[in-house]
Amino acid sequence: MKENRQRDNRRTEAVQRKSTGSEERLTKENTQAKTRCKYSGRCGGCAMIDLPMDEQIKRKQEMVQGCIGAYGPVEPVIRMKNPDRYRNKVTSVFALDNKRRPACGVYRMGTHELIPVQNCLLENKRADAVVRMIFSMLPRYGLKVYDEDSGFGLVRAVQVRSAHCGRNLMVTIVTSSARFPKAQYFVEELTKAFPEIVTVVQNINERSTSMILGEREKVLFGDGYVEDTLLGKRFRISSRSFYQVNPVQTEKLYNIAIDCAGLTGKELVLDAYCGIGTIGICASEKCREVMAVEINGDAVRCAAVNAKLNGADNVSVYEDDAGRFMEKLADDGNAPDVVFMDPPRSGATQQFLDAIIRLMPQKIVYISCNPVTLGENLSVLTQSGYRMKKAVPVDMFPYTGHVETVVLLTRNT
Ligand code: SAH
Secondary structure: OOOOOOOOOOOOHHHHHHHHHHHHHHOHHHHHHOOOOOHHHHHHHOOOOOOHHHHHHHHHHHHHHHHHHHHHHOOOOOOOOOOOOOOOOOEEEEEEOOOEEEEEEEEEEOOOOOEOOOOOEEOOHHHHHHHHHHHHHHHOOOOOOEEEOOEEOOOEEEEEEEEOOOEEEEEEEOOOOOOOOOOOHHHHHHHHOOOOOOEEEEEEEOOOOOOOOOOOEEEEEEOOOOOEOOOOOEEEEEEOOOOOOOOOHHHHHHHHHHHHHHOOOOOOOEEEEEOOOOOHHHHHHHOOEEEEEEEHHHEEEEEEHHHHHOOOOOEEEEEHHHHHHHHHHHHHHHOOEEEEEEOOOOOOOOHHHHHHHEEEEEEEEEEEEOHHHHHHHHHHHHOOOOEEEEEEEEEEOOOOOOEEEEEEEEEEO
């Protein structure tokens, strides 16, 4: 999933490339990027941590160019000015390490080997400190980390979301069952130490699965959500909803996407794969009406509240599979003028693409976190009456191998 910690195995290659790189190119910004993370080789979350920023950007440019350059011009990658600790979400797994000692950190990519990452250069410092405190509190409360082999133990993971650049924190404690002895005392101690915690939620995940979060939740403190601001609008975020991990770059991304749409105030806009409704709500003042569709029920509920919070009366939110929803629109002949689409890493489904080709909106603004599936989807769309007018990569995930891209497609006729 898009929101999963980004990792890949390109680090070895990255280090090799660095040693052949030209030293003169090392500016102040680049020198900072030399800071090595001691976990990086094993965790893989920041595959490019040792590469100068210019080189990271160059590779991302080449990656996007390689995947979609055949369809039209690709603009230079939009960089992030101060990229350290940009992530607003920390997810830490609580488990036994390979010596069967309790530990917290991340799984090495593709394995269930726990790497005890306690201070990540990508993550908010206070959020990391909350995770460490929760881990250190467990023995005093008689709480054990969950052992997936025996099914014994309670605490499986902790997720911390920060809003307003770390000034408000939401803590989600994932447990293997609904019980949580002395939860109130636990939460009291935690929130005393971290007054910026606005809510604590217990998420219950009884399944043996690699998904971190389960379906059921209990609010232990506060309202069960955290609120953030993007482009002057307020957004309520629940623990199980998707929210972009780099808010500074997200504002740039959304501005580019909304500019691409060239809205005049008359359009019917579809925000497909809308999450908590951010893109549609940010665009709502510039168009006639927004329909937003999302499959995750929690996110849909947040999106509906967010529309109200921002007085966006022209936004309606639908809980559905985006492909099925598009097909219904096509069957009803209810064609949007502009479609924003922001699918997960796997890209849009064939059903979605078939329906969009039937609907033929004037403009499609495709926001993609995976240039490979973007290229595959563009191949279909450019053979079916669309041309790529513009593509802007945005560095949403500095130090990782990942890159986001906004593409504007317009109808040939
Ligand atoms: N546009 C939002 C969310 C993008 S992430 C933002 O910028 O924050 C992709 C979203 O697509 C997630 O919220 C995910 O729950 C949703 N999603 C995944 N598969 C879907 C599907 N088949 N139909 C509709 N939404 C889907």
